Amino acid sequence: MSRAIFDIQPVNRFGGSNTTIRRPKEIACFSYDQDRHFALGDASIAYYYPPSLPADLNLGFDTFQKLNDAADEHLDALLDTIIALEKDTGKKCEADIVTWRGMMTKILTAPFDMMNGFEMNATCFQGTIFIEENNAYKNQQKEIQRNQRMPPGMASQELMMYWGYKFEVLSVLRKPWDSTSRAEIEGRQDEVVNNSAQYCSVVKTGMGSVRMVLGGEVDAVWDCKPERKEDPIHWVELKTSAEIRNDRDMFKYERKLLKFWAQSFLLGVPKIIVGFRDQQGIVHRLEELDTASIPGKVKKVGKGSWDGNICINFAAAFLEWLKQTIKTDGTWRIRKLEKSHVIEVFKVEESGHGDILSAAFTTWRSEF
Ligand code: A3P
Ligand code: MG
Numbered sequence: 441m442s443r444a445i446f447d448i449q450p451v452n453r454f455g456g457s458n459t460t461i462r463r464p465k466e467i468a469c470f471s472y473d474q475d476r477h478f479a480l481g482d483a484s485i486a487y488y489y490p491p492s493l494p495a496d497l498n499l500g501f502d503t504f505q506k507l508n509d510a511a512d513e514h515l516d517a518l519l520d521t522i523i524a525l526e527k528d529t530g531k532k533c534e535a536d537i538v539t540w541r542g543m544m545t546k547i548l549t550a551p552f553d554m555m556n557g558f559e560m561n562a563t564c565f566q567g568t569i570f571i572e573e574n575n576a577y578k579n580q581q582k583e584i585q586r587n588q589r590m591p592p593g594m595a596s597q598e599l600m601m602y603w604g605y606k607f608e609v610l611s612v613l614r615k616p617w618d619s620t621s622r623a624e625i626e627g628r629q630d631e632v633v634n635n636s637a638q639y640c641s642v643v644k645t646g647m648g649s650v651r652m653v654l655g656g657e658v659d660a661v662w663d664c665k666p667e668r669k670e671d672p673i674h675w676v677e678l679k680t681s682a683e684i685r686n687d688r689d690m691f692k693y694e695r696k697l698l699k700f701w702a703q704s705f706l707l708g709v710p711k712i713i714v715g716f717r718d719q720q721g722i723v724h725r726l727e728e729l730d731t732a733s734i735p736g737k738v739k740k741v742g743k744g745s746w747d748g749n750i751c752i753n754f755a756a757a758f759l760e761w762l763k764q765t766i767k768t769d770g771t772w773r774i775r776k777l778e779k780s781h782v783i784e785v786f787k788v789e790e791s792g793h794g795d796i797l798s799a800a801f802t803t804w805r806s807e808f
């Protein structure tokens with residue numbers, strides 16, 4: 441079967457001023473509760489409230505209720521939310537691409553992430569390309585990560601993952617701060633960490649001539665969601681990172697900033713709170729980053745290891761090319777191998793939509 445190839449290199453051809461980008465706008469939202477049950481709406485929204493410092497992220501590791509995400513959830517929750525939106529508005533939710541934010545993060549960062557690979561499945565339905573993660577590939581990567589040997593004295597992968605979720609629990613409230621008691625704020629310390637609950641924002645956005653609908657988790661809101669739908673939402677992304685002790689750490693942090701920036705930029709999350717932790721998992725200080733100012737800082741005062749303009753121009757060019765490449769049904773694979781500088785697109789099933797689209801969605805759309 442034929443294979444189309446998009447070369448990421450040389451990245452300099454994507455330099456210069458940005459192609460037009462649309463500010464991401466939330467069109468719908470959904471929540472998972474602590475038992476991973478899906479519901480439309482903002483039941484699982486969280487409100488940012490700074491943790492008290494120093495914060496020990498190890499506490500409660502033995503009671504961690506960890507989500508088993510080995511099963512393939514495809515695009516189901518996103519599609520169910522789109523169906524509900526279309527029922528509500530009576531209008532088709534038009535887009536060139538529908539996918540999870542995580543897939544778009546991989547594409548946006550590809551020009552400066554030669555080492556890592558990715559695998560996605562895609563199909564075209566009613567003129568829209570739907571993209572999901574290839575679950576078998578994801579599980580394989582997780583297995584490799586799990587078996588990675590850690591240098592002596594370093595925390596395990598499991599514990600480090602827990603630190604991230606613990607930091608989230610210590611930094612949010614379930615209700616706005618003015619309806620939360622002091623006891624509830626202090627009680628965050630003792631809360632069992634459960635990573636099943638999530639608030640997911642579904643946004644309309646675009647790069648160049650490509651219109652997208654993206655779904656992704658947001659950690660918290662700074663204040664409250666605004667009354668007026670057209671006003672921007674002051675979302676907050678929470679991150680932990682190792683304290684920067686030397687030049688090498690600085691370089692590693694700058695690489696991480698690429699992921700922080702891309703992930704937040706795509707959903708229109710304006711602020712990132714970084715909790716800097718030591719090797720033992722104790723957070724000693726917080727830093728507030730404005731998402732929009734990260735690329736400029738990396739270029740001017742950092743080591744310049746990546747360029748946000750190049751990322752955006754590359755993504756716009758790649759997605760425009762993808763629109764011309766995936767024009768029929770069937771299942772396609774979008775793949776970048778580790779250390780490779782090309783993205784390959786090829787058909788793996790001649791017809792149908794694989795399991796990318798739920799029956800509920802295709803039935804709804806066929807009758808709409
Ligand atoms: P940190 O990012 O603070 O390490 P997110 O920041 O995207 O909301 O994710 C929350 C936490 O989930 C992360 O916190 C980390 O603990 C865990 N996590 C997310 N993606 C991960 C990955 N690919 N591997 C391991 N842990 C991950
Ligand atoms: Mg999160």
Ligand code: MG
Nearest residue numbers: 659677678679
């Ligand atoms: Mg986070």
